[in-house]
Amino acid sequence: MYDTWEELEKSIENCKKCKLGDTRKNIVFGVGNKNADLMFIGEGPGADEDEQGEPFVGKAGKLMDKAFIGLGIKREEVYIANIVKCRPPQNRNPEADEATACMDYLRNQVLLVKPKIIVLLGSVALKNILGEEYGITKARGNWIEKNGIQYLPTWHPAALLRDETKKIDFWKDLKLAKKMLDEIEKNN
Ligand code: SF4
Ligand code: URA
Numbered sequence: 001m002y003d004t005w006e007e008l009e010k011s012i013e014n015c016k017k018c019k020l021g022d023t024r025k026n027i028v029f030g031v032g033n034k035n036a037d038l039m040f041i042g043e044g045p046g047a048d049e050d051e052q053g054e055p056f057v058g059k060a061g062k063l064m065d066k067a068f069i070g071l072g073i074k075r076e077e078v079y080i081a082n083i084v085k086c087r088p089p090q091n092r093n094p095e096a097d098e099a100t101a102c103m104d105y106l107r108n109q110v111l112l113v114k115p116k117i118i119v120l121l122g123s124v125a126l127k128n129i130l131g132e133e134y135g136i137t138k139a140r141g142n143w144i145e146k147n148g149i150q151y152l153p154t155w156h157p158a159a160l161l162r163d164e165t166k167k168i169d170f171w172k173d174l175k176l177a178k179k180m181l182d183e184i185e186k187n188n
Helices: 005-010 047-052 059-071 097-111 124-130 157-162 166-186
Strands: 038-043 078-083 117-121 145-146 149-154
Touching: 005 097, 038 097, 038 124, 047 059, 059 149, 059 157, 059 166, 097 124, 117 124, 117 166, 124 149, 149 166, 157 166
Parallel strands: 038 078, 038 117, 117 149
Antiparallel strands: 145 149
């Protein structure tokens, strides 16, 4: 683990620790406030993210941005990262060996950001962070505390594009996260 962002960012340059390194255009490291109380973890870059080197800039990201505006959260106030930093071909789910190979970068990001709240976007984030025993349908909308961090699983924003009705849950869950954030910040 690295103590500084500079070292961590340097360590990921040209990473080929897994096969996603062979097909990506850009590594999508993460963006936002490096001291955020609220962090979001997605699955992995899609085509737009691979092009631009930034997480959640495509269709799913636009939905997140809308939710942020509705909640009064500025995108640059939070930190956003993914389980894998390189795009899986055809946007397939990251495979277990890829997620494992990439996990130390994410762990290090969490250690440096020190968020109080982590919103887990979808099943891949949930299972890789909290364990395979969790299922997103049951876990979403429920707080899970682990090692001093409050985790809130919710739908992946791309799921909202396939099923509009999930937008209601997603909105409800993000409101919960915002409420918790406001409480934590009030007590500081
Ligand atoms: Fe390295 Fe992660 Fe990209 Fe795999 S997905 S090549 S481990 S940065
Ligand atoms: N989906 C993700 O999981 N992450 C992104 O960065 C974009 C889409």
